[in-house]
Amino acid sequence: MNITFEVNGRDIGIAGDADRTLDLLAIDAGVPLDRRCGGKGVCRRCRVLLGPGRYRVQGVDREVPEGGEVEGFACLTRAVSEGCRVRVPASSLIEEKGQIGIDFRTGSFQFGARTRRLCVEVPAPTQDHPRADRERLLRAIETGAGMKDVRVPLTMMRELPLLLNGVAETVTVTLSRFNHQWYMVRAERGDTTDAPNLAVVTDIGTTTVVCALVDLNTGAVLDKVSRYNQQIRLADDVASRISLAETPAQLEEMRRLVIGESINPLIEQLCARAETEPDFIHRLVVSGNTVMMHLFLAIPPVHIGRIPFQPAAHVHEQYWAAESGVEIHPRGVIDLVPAISGYVGGDLTADIYVSGLHRREQGIAALIDIGTNGEIVLAENGSLWAAATAAGPAFEGAGLRHGSRAAEGAIEHIRLDGEGNISLSTIGDVPPAGICGSAIIDFIAELNRRGWLTPAGRYVREKLEAAGRAVEIEEGGHKLLACVLADAESSASGEPIVVTEGDVAEVLKAKAAIYAGMQTLLRARGLGFEDLEQLILAGGFAQYVDLRNAMEIGLLPRLPEERVESIGNGSLAGAYLAAVDEDACRTYQTIVHRPRIIPLNLQPDFEDDFIDALSLPEGDAVC
Missing domain, CATH: 3.10.20.880 (Ubiquitin-like (UB roll))
Structure with missing residues (x-):
């Protein structure tokens, strides 16, 4: 039995297997299908168009007649007859490029290349x-x-x-x-001291990988590049990847995707742009969350997913490149920024160092890395406390009907005027293809500000109808009220781009997890948001979020803006400092032992704080 995938006008044939779903066959055929939920059937990103033939959809047989085409989801569908033809729209493919936070700052340091x-x-x-x-x-x-x-x-x-x-x-x-x-x-x-002496510093995120090329003779950052972490082909979040990595074969595949399909292509790109060779790269420094470090080294992360969430190691040895699969000089050294715990990783160690939080002896400050895992650090008069909360991937577009990562065509900002007119801006200034995290925050904030949403996140129907933007969408056997952002004629896909009430609910759950995590951590120390003298935002996503709108929806507390600071990609900055400053490396080793971890699941108020934070805030009170 053979089936054919049609991708970007090109036919890809592969032997079929009625016992395997179409998403798995697509991966075997080299089709970069978006499976950000790991094939669980919940993210709705692997939408395909089923051509003539017989299929089994969630155990029910379905026949598509000659000349017909039916929408389905690859992870829920099996082809059971010869010659099935499956069309994969561009919106169902993993984006190769996106708007990824690559900027960082380091402050002053003592240059001394390692x-x-x-x-x-x-x-x-x-x-x-x-x-x-x-x-x-x-x-x-x-x-x-x-x-x-x-x-x-x-x-x-x-x-x-x-x-x-x-x-x-x-x-x-x-x-x-x-x-x-x-x-x-x-x-x-001979004297070849003028030959390149290079390092690559890397931030491995759950969704993205960023690499910078560094001249170790001068400390100069020569170039920065990024791409999506290709592990998203198999699973979108940390918990799914822990589950997938339980067998040796799947663990090795995770390692191959992050090194062979993510880091090595970025190294090749850096070298091509700098007109140099990977053999001149003598050091690779890696920073990221604890699970990503385990997968990078092909160390099973299985126990991080189970109470008491312990890693195999949070402080790693150094390793030789030859044993890692990274394509640099074989005697290049691999350094990993040490982690604090199973869910508070080396990226937070780097954030703490770059922000100077570890040097703060007086006052109250907090640091939050907004992402799939919301990691929070509280500095209280010289003591450090840390917690992590599972925000999920909604801020990266996952789980939303027309959600998108920050790639070309994604709506990145939204404004609503007093007349009810919605204005959109897209990445690349092209027709809209979806909505990314920064835009969904704008959307909810603007509608909340104008009274188009109730505190529970429900649309005020008469306001949507008056603006001509109300539409009902059938989803899971239920009809959901939705707001049309772009009609079929103006969208890149030829279908309307909408935000449903279900989409709003997903974002409210994500923002509630982060807000409640901060609130519960502060309360555990007898503090409140009003006590915060400084709030530090870390991570690439924070660079693109409208601060006022993040406060409007209750993602962040309503603080005076002068108390809020963004440090950009602190994880990448920490990796850079590990390559050029011996003191930074020594300090990392002390930082990891300083924070006391507060398990939010054991805090009696966290659940109540989370439920309260599911609502949209009212009024404009500032702490």
């Missing part, structure tokens, strides 16, 4: 002093640079006899800090 190039003069051996190649080279390094106890790994030792060749040589060595000692990772004849 990988260095030195030119030394190595004397020839003599009959009186027939010193070994290793001894001659190490003495030259000590004499020329004052560096003692340099280690030479076996793979490097194998190169020394032919390199030195029993004569005096001018040699350039590359030394990397590895497990608290200097290791020789490269040696070549």
Whole structure:
């Protein structure tokens, strides 16, 4: 039995299997289908058009007649007859590019690269002093640079006899800090100190991966690139990936997707743009949440998903690139920013360092990384407290009828005027194809401000109808009231783009988790939002959110705007500092032991706080 997928006008044939759903067959065929819920049938992103043939949809047989086409979801459908043809619309494919937060700041630091190039003069051996190649080279390094106890790994030792060749040589060595000692990772004849000496620093997020190319001779950031974490082909959130990684084969596939399909292509892109080679990259520093670090190393994260949520390690050793699959110099060093706990990762360690929260001895401040996992740190008169709350992927468009990641065509901002006119702006200034997280926050805020929504997130029908934007959508056997943002004629897909009451409810649940997490953490310390002297926002998503609108919907507390600060991609900044500042690395090791974790599920008020936060706030009171 054979079936054909039609993707972007191209036919892809594959052997069918009536026991496997279409989404799994699509993956086998190399179709980048959006399965952000991991094939559970809840995200509605794998919409396909079923051509003539017989199908089994959730156990019920269905026949599509010749010339017909029926909408379905790939993860819920099996092809059971020969020659089925399945059309995959562009909106059901994973976006290759998007608007991803890549900007970061570091503040002042003491530059001291942890990988260095030195030119030394190595004397020839003599009959009186027939010193070994290793001894001659190490003495030259000590004499020329004052560096003692340099280690030479076996793979490097194998190169020394032919390199030195029993004569005096001018040699350039590359030394990397590895497990608290200097290791020789490269040696070549002549003075090549002007050759590239590079690092790649990486933020691995649940949804996105960002890489920056760094000149280790100067500390300059040469370029930054990003793409979606290709693990989203299999699962959208952390919990789903933990479940998927329970077998060795699936764990290896997760590792392959994040390294082979995400990081390595970004490294290749950086090198092409800088006109250099991956062999000149001598260091890779990785920051991210604890689960992403486990999957990067192909370490089973299974226990992070179970009480008491312990990781295999929160502080990792350093590793050689040759054992990781990352395509840089094989003796390149892999560093991982240490994590605080199973659900408070190295990205938060980096955020704390970059924001200076660990140095704050007086006053009350909080840091929040808004994302799939809302991680929160409270600084209280020199003490640190931390918590994590599962916000889910709604802010990335998942679970919304026309939700989208921040890719070209996604609606990124929305405004509603006093006459009820809605104005949209899209990424790339092209016809709208969906709505991303920053825009859905704008949408709910604008409607709440104008009285188009009730506190429970229900539309005021007469206002929608008066503006000519009301429509009823059938979903799951029920009719939902929806607001039309773009009609069929103006949208990229040829169908209206709408926001249903169900979509609003999903966003309210996400914002409630973050707001209630902050509120419960503060209350556990006898504090309230009014006590916050500073609120620090971290993460790429925070860079694109309208602060006033985030407060309007109750995602953030209503604080004076001068008390709120954004540090951009603190995780990437922390990875950069780990490559160029030895003090940062030492401080990370102390930071991870400082926060006391407050498990929100054990706090008696969290559930009530969450339920209260599901409502939209009323009034304009500021703390």
